[in-house]
Amino acid sequence: MAVTQDDPTVGTAERILDVAERLVQTRGFNGFSYADVAAELGITKAGLHYHYPGKAELGEALIARYSVRFAEALGQIDDTVRGAHARLAAYAGLYAQVLSGDRMCLCGMLAAEHQTLPQPMRSAVNGFFDENEAWLTRVLAQGKSDSTLSYDGSSRDAARTVLAALEGAMLVARAYGEPARFQSAAARTLASLAVS
């Protein structure tokens, strides 16, 4: 994701999202404050409230932008990568990119804090997972139909399993500060779907 924090052509609202996004992905929604964001941008807390009335609205905006960007990345994969297995590898690569910035998936982090979130944020988090599941389901079904992938049961259940495995791999890899742990687990997960 682009660093817009020092780009004068980017509006304050976007730069707030950039800083807040990083803070949520590294510290959690309950682990950062308006003061943290304001200090980093060199403005005051009151300035933030002009752009986002409350933390809940800021949170919703974060998930909305993250979901759009992720959907765009998935569209990019559809357009540029051929073959179900290669697409899954590219999908895992998106996660690896996030992790390389010492970040957790935004919605994976928020999933942990789910019970403490305002309702609109909860729905948005699940919506993100739903979109990922739908994309994965399509790719998996494609791979099954052209016999480049093999798995039992529904594509949807397999998609859910892949999503959960990658989120978990990020979670643990980040605790150790070892992105290689993610790479290994992701490779294994995808390998389990390869034709035998």
Place this chain on the structure above:
Amino acid sequence: MAVTQDDPTVGTAERILDVAERLVQTRGFNGFSYADVAAELGITKAGLHYHYPGKAELGEALIARYSVRFAEALGQIDDTVRGAHARLAAYAGLYAQVLSGDRMCLCGMLAAEHQTLPQPMRSAVNGFFDENEAWLTRVLAQGKSDSTLSYDGSSRDAARTVLAALEGAMLVARAYGEPARFQSAAARTLASLAVS
């Protein structure tokens, strides 16, 4: 885990852990306060500080007790369950039990908040994962040697993948409030290790 909260034979220190544990597993370490625990136990915040000087010490005590109990449960499996596959299923059952109380794995939750935790808690969280990995590694190696399990690469890497997959499955299942999502993902993960 036993409910000691209303048992007069159980000391206050233990009951504090019971309440705090549930709060951390459901809301996160940054999502609960001494006031929450005190109110639920009917004592004052000052009373808590007598038993645990600060939130950091309380957190360390939580992980320590959780790790001991988990290790005991693993020992129980070793003693009562035969066969690598059945042991893995029992292991996943431990997670399912936690999830059935709408809780996340204590250390999975703390892993998300890792960057905000005091150093001793960070080490303890990773220690919990290390113990789990060691146990899983043993079970997987056993299954491979007696040909009841099949997987490529090192047992340690396979163990890490299983651990991460189960933690991720809990994380996502909890966001949806659907334990069945965990069951499905866990069953798939174990099935991928079965002999073909």
Place this chain on the structure above:
DNA sequence: GTCTATAGGCAGATAGAC
């Protein structure tokens, strides 16, 4: 062991000037 009382700080949020 548990209480009252209180400290000092930070949280999210608002009013109103510029």
Place this chain on the structure above:
DNA sequence: GTCTATCTGCCTATAGAC
């Protein structure tokens, strides 16, 4: 759009009585 100033409430933590 961003500021200063301020509010209210909650946070972790401590001192000292009982």
